[in-house]
Amino acid sequence: MKKDHEELYAQYEQEFPLALLQEIQSKVPADISQEKLQRVLAGVHDVYVKSKVSPGECVGLVSAESIGEPGTQMTLNTFHFAGVSEMNVTTGLPRIIEIFDARKDIKTPMMEIYFKEPHNKKVEFVRSFAAGLKETVFSDIVEEYTLNIFDQVLRVSFNASLLEDFDLEVKEIVKQIKLKSKGFELSHTDKDISFLHKGKPEELKSLYLLKEKLRNVMIKGLKGIRQVLPVKRGDEFVVLTSGTNLKDVLQMKEVDGARTLSNDIHEIHAVLGIEGARQAIINEVYKVVEAQGLNIDIRHIMLVADIMCASGNVKGITRYGVVSEKASVLARASFETPIKHIINAALEGEVDYLTSVVENVMINQPVPLGTGLPGLVTKMK
Amino acid sequence: MVDVYLNSKFVGTVDSALSFVDNVKDVRRKGDFSESVNVYYDEKADEVHVLSDEGRAQRPLIVIRDGKMLLTEKHLRQLTDGEITWFDLVRQGIIEYLDTAEEENALVAFSEEELTSDHTHMEITPGSICGLATSLVPFGNYNQSSRLIIGSKNQKQSLGFYAANYHLRMDMDANILHYPQMPIVKTKIHDVTGYEDHPSGQNMIVAIMCYDGYNMEDGVILNQSSVQRGLARSTYFRPVSAEELRYSGGLIDQVGVPDKEVKGYRTEQEYRFLEADGIVYPEAKVGEGDVVIGRTSPPRFLSSVEEYNLSATTRRESSLALRHGEQGVADFVVITENEEGNKLVQVRLREERIPEIGDKFTSRHGQKGVTGILIPQEDLPFSASGVAPDLIFTPHGISSRMTISHLLELVGGKVGALGGRFVDGTLFEAEKEVDLRRELLELGFREDGLEVFYDGRTGKKMLSLIYVGNMYYLRLRHMVANKIQSRARGPIQLLTRQPTEGKAKEGGLRLGEMEKDTFIAHGASLLLNERFGSDKVVVPICLKSGLLGYYDARKRAPVSPIYGDDTEISYVEISYGFKLLLDELLSLGVYPKLLLEDKF
Numbered sequence: 001m002k003k004d005h006e007e008l009y010a011q012y013e014q015e016f017p018l019a020l021l022q023e024i025q026s027k028v029p030a031d032i033s034q035e036k037l038q039r040v041l042a043g044v045h046d047v048y049v050k051s052k053v054s055p056g057e058c059v060g061l062v063s064a065e066s067i068g069e070p071g072t073q074m075t076l077n078t079f080h081f082a083g084v085s086e087m088n089v090t091t092g093l094p095r096i097i098e099i100f101d102a103r104k105d106i107k108t109p110m111m112e113i114y115f116k117e118p119h120n121k122k123v124e125f126v127r128s129f130a131a132g133l134k135e136t137v138f139s140d141i142v143e144e145y146t147l148n149i150f151d152q153v154l155r156v157s158f159n160a161s162l163l164e165d166f167d168l169e170v171k172e173i174v175k176q177i178k179l180k181s182k183g184f185e186l187s188h189t190d191k192d193i194s195f196l197h198k199g200k201p202e203e204l205k206s207l208y209l210l211k212e213k214l215r216n217v218m219i220k221g222l223k224g225i226r227q228v229l230p231v232k233r234g235d236e237f238v239v240l241t242s243g244t245n246l247k248d249v250l251q252m253k254e255v256d257g258a259r260t261l262s263n264d265i266h267e268i269h270a271v272l273g274i275e276g277a278r279q280a281i282i283n284e285v286y287k288v289v290e291a292q293g294l295n296i297d298i299r300h301i302m303l304v305a306d307i308m309c310a311s312g313n314v315k316g317i318t319r320y321g322v323v324s325e326k327a328s329v330l331a332r333a334s335f336e337t338p339i340k341h342i343i344n345a346a347l348e349g350e351v352d353y354l355t356s357v358v359e360n361v362m363i364n365q366p367v368p369l370g371t372g373l374p375g376l377v378t379k380m381k
Numbered sequence: 382m383v384d385v386y387l388n389s390k391f392v393g394t395v396d397s398a399l400s401f402v403d404n405v406k407d408v409r410r411k412g413d414f415s416e417s418v419n420v421y422y423d424e425k426a427d428e429v430h431v432l433s434d435e436g437r438a439q440r441p442l443i444v445i446r447d448g449k450m451l452l453t454e455k456h457l458r459q460l461t462d463g464e465i466t467w468f469d470l471v472r473q474g475i476i477e478y479l480d481t482a483e484e485e486n487a488l489v490a491f492s493e494e495e496l497t498s499d500h501t502h503m504e505i506t507p508g509s510i511c512g513l514a515t516s517l518v519p520f521g522n523y524n525q526s527s528r529l530i531i532g533s534k535n536q537k538q539s540l541g542f543y544a545a546n547y548h549l550r551m552d553m554d555a556n557i558l559h560y561p562q563m564p565i566v567k568t569k570i571h572d573v574t575g576y577e578d579h580p581s582g583q584n585m586i587v588a589i590m591c592y593d594g595y596n597m598e599d600g601v602i603l604n605q606s607s608v609q610r611g612l613a614r615s616t617y618f619r620p621v622s623a624e625e626l627r628y629s630g631g632l633i634d635q636v637g638v639p640d641k642e643v644k645g646y647r648t649e650q651e652y653r654f655l656e657a658d659g660i661v662y663p664e665a666k667v668g669e670g671d672v673v674i675g676r677t678s679p680p681r682f683l684s685s686v687e688e689y690n691l692s693a694t695t696r697r698e699s700s701l702a703l704r705h706g707e708q709g710v711a712d713f714v715v716i717t718e719n720e721e722g723n724k725l726v727q728v729r730l731r732e733e734r735i736p737e738i739g740d741k742f743t744s745r746h747g748q749k750g751v752t753g754i755l756i757p758q759e760d761l762p763f764s765a766s767g768v769a770p771d772l773i774f775t776p777h778g779i780s781s782r783m784t785i786s787h788l789l790e791l792v793g794g795k796v797g798a799l800g801g802r803f804v805d806g807t808l809f810e811a812e813k814e815v816d817l818r819r820e821l822l823e824l825g826f827r828e829d830g831l832e833v834f835y836d837g838r839t840g841k842k843m844l845s846l847i848y849v850g851n852m853y854y855l856r857l858r859h860m861v862a863n864k865i866q867s868r869a870r871g872p873i874q875l876l877t878r879q880p881t882e883g884k885a886k887e888g889g890l891r892l893g894e895m896e897k898d899t900f901i902a903h904g905a906s907l908l909l910n911e912r913f914g915s916d917k918v919v920v921p922i923c924l925k926s927g928l929l930g931y932y933d934a935r936k937r938a939p940v941s942p943i944y945g946d947d948t949e950i951s952y953v954e955i956s957y958g959f960k961l962l963l964d965e966l967l968s969l970g971v972y973p974k975l976l977l978e979d980k981f
Contacts, residue, residue: 061902339969346971357901364913364956370904 056373063300070294102316113239114259120236130228130239139215154207157192222248246271281305328352330359388434398422410474421482439478442502451475508808516570519806520786531747539855540615541581555618564853565797566790568807582855588770589848600753602773613856617732623674625724632679645698661711668708674701739861746787765833792830794851799824878916878957916957924949927974
């Protein structure tokens with residue numbers, strides 16, 4: 001790069017975001033004349049300044065309207081692909097509400113697991129990997145529990161075909177459940193396991209309790225993953241799961257962590273942090289909006305996501321979430337549960353400085369936006 | 382052994398269900414049982430139900446035996462000659478009524494052609510799947526069912542000749558169409574129900590085209606000249622009634638011209654139409670605020686003895702006057718007595734309603750529209766033969782709603798009007814489209830109903846051919862004259878000091894929450910402030926306590942509720958609604974302290 005070019009770029013360093021400057025640098029031919037570069041930068045500067053939102057522009061409300069109005073056209077019913085081997089996903093308005101409310105328990109938690117280069121093309125690998133992910137509990141593979149009252153023995157026999165399906169051996173299962181069955185003596189064949197009290201026989205009840213305890217012991221797979229579905233995306237194979245466990249999946253070395261997704265915002269926040277959660281909100285909402293064939297500018301959604309994540313935690317647009325953080329008592333009271341807010345404010349002696357929109361509408365003062373924003377500054381003599 | 386239930390109560394058993402059921406039917410067909418008795422064998426539950434109770438919908442069907450109708454040509458001849466009636470056929474078991482239960486055991490044929498030996502009954506007409514109002518839609522079987530329903534609903538709102546004695550009746554909101562006509566395209570149901578005696582629409586020349594966009598989004602364009610000739614003209618009747626109520630203590634209302642001393646006396650001007658008996662004279666043209674029936678009432682509360690002397694000064698005015706925006710002609714006066722023996726005076730007001738912009742019209746196919754403009758005939762497009770349409774309907778209304786019957790009626794009406802005959806459009810049995818087309822061709826027109834049109838203003842030939850014909854159009858009872866309302870200043874609510882709501886109270890249109898948002902989104906903050914200023918007040922605020930003070934008129938000074946005169950008071954402009962909020966907070970036990978600072 002020429003030296004005087006560098007000087008020029010340095011001039012604009014304070015004016016643009018760095019990314020913009022780098023983009024110009026990469027797109028402009030290296031042998032551009034000083035004069036032309038000057039003109040390019042000035043032109044970009046012009047556009048950049050113009051594209052900034054002007055002071056007093058009511059971005060929040062415009063976003064609300066821009067999302068809310070198309071929202072009224074959204075079909076309330078989600079499509080069910082009955083018979084098709086796709087998983088049922090919450091979409092449409094219910095999903096949008098779910099995201100904006102920042103619900104902890106979403107209706108259909110889902111993951112899309114991508115794989116690194118050599119693995120993602122192999123069907124066999126992806127298929128067996130998927131099978132290994134699915135959460136399998138003890139009772140899933142049991143055929144029969146037999147409680148022998150005379151000998152005080154609990155015998156559990158397994159379904160042979162299921163064992164084969166899950167690629168399990170009784171030996172492995174014994175290893176898995178050994179910890180959970182302390183105080184019992186285990187003996188096994190290749191079809192069943194028997195439990196006997198160590199030492200003197202106790203009541204029958206403990207054997208029964210053992211059976212109940214064993215039911216939910218995890219044998220294989222990742223916790224929370226209820227269903228797996230390997231599918232082809234383009235020229236590679238990915239695994240869709242219903243139920244999520246992002247943390248454990250990302251730790252697997254074959255998994256491409258950069259592309260693997262979960263649709264649980266809170267989980268992403270816990271595993272990847274608040275920036276990840278923000279991006280997840282944007283992606284998830286935009287996905288629904290696009291699927292419905294609506295046209296909402298992504299910046300509106302970004303603004304909502306920013307508001308939800310601004311505190312460092314994911315907060316929903318509810319009276320417990322974002323709204324509870326509003327500075328004005330009157331604004332909070334005008335949203336939901338007014339009496340609660342007013343009484344709490346009275347107990348604390350809260351002062352409302354009337355800095356925002358709703359409270360000024362209430363007392364019939366010009367709202368501090370648009371034409372109501374500028375004040376007159378004059379020198380007093 | 383099969384259980385038998387009579388009206389869902391167990392009564393006994395029979396050996397063979399089928400022979401028992403047949404037996405009951407035979408007895409009924411012989412006339413020994415009432416025709417409202419139905420019998421039904423439930424094969425799944427192996428039960429026989431005999432039903433004779435109320436609340437079952439029944440419908441008549443022709444009985445079939447061995448694949449042949451019991452109803453013969455002879456019966457039909459006798460029916461037309463009036464030798465026998467419907468009930469004779471029912472009594473002879475030729476026609477019987479089935480309920481929803483017995484229907485389960487029956488196999489019903491639609492037409493004679495499809496009869497087999499398995500059939501037990503035949504429909505009298507396939508059109509009987511529709512009700513009375515729905516059967517009035519011509520060519521209805523060409524439509525989507527939802528449009529058919531809308532079409533039949535619309536007909537119920539149409540203006541027509543609802544009762545021949547309308548001039549003696551005191552119906553609320555009655556409308557009479559001036560020149561009602563029988564539809565050219567009619568159904569058999571029109572004949573059966575005597576539609577000729579009370580038609581409710583007019584046959585108009587309808588062109589399906591756009592013209593300057595005044596019929597976009599379900600609008601219609603009317604021919605002003607046709608309207609002036611009386612097209613779709615109607616009269617609106619509304620009664621005003623006053624009763625002489627009796628109160629405790631032998632007091633009574635009095636109909637009459639109120640004395641000037643009466644409490645709440647209006648102006649003399651407003652009583653000018655009253656005759657000596659206190660009732661408006663017939664054919665008086667009354668307007669807004671004019672008294673129609675003069676009346677006075679005794680005082681509301683008899684607090685002191687002196688008010689017992691019933692002098693005119695203590696009576697209250699309770700006349701009936703026309704409300705805001707009303708007008709009319711006193712048409713008919715009735716002085717009578719009601720059930721309690723009180724004197725009852727009723728005055729019927731009449732108003733001619735000439736179609737205007739905003740009045741609602743519809744065809745019989747769920748294609749309603751609102752008048753967008755009335756165009757004089759000279760400016761309207763006209764056909765090669767010089768015919769200008771009465772009404773212009775938009776083509777965009779057809780594609781999405783798929784009302785084929787609308788299009789068929791248009792051709793049918795054209796054939797009927799040109800051929801001087803009625804066209805049959807009965808459900809499933811209508812005249813065939815090909816026949817109508819052929820007839821239209823024979824009458825010297827294009828068979829598809831299109832015609833060359835010329836623009837009335839330029840005289841230029843229109844680029845496309847126009848689909849034009851005759852249709853039965855209905856004027857619906859929703860007229861702007863009943864609904865139009867506007868206000869700039871007017872009454873306010875006592876509690877909130879905000880404008881009242883609703884036409885009856887001369888109210889304003891609320892600028893609601895979402896409308897408010899649009900103002901904010903535009904940054905029109907000061908405009909919004911002005912909009913919401915309908916209840917603004919200037920209140921004194923005590924700077925020391927931060928509470929609302931009040932103006933003491935005797936001291937001629939503002940006063941603080943806590944510190945009295947011993948404070949500084951500032952006048953602030955707020956909305957009365959906010960003042961109310963502050964008062965409500967006080968009643969909650971919350972101290973809303975206002976901290977004031979200089980605005981500039």
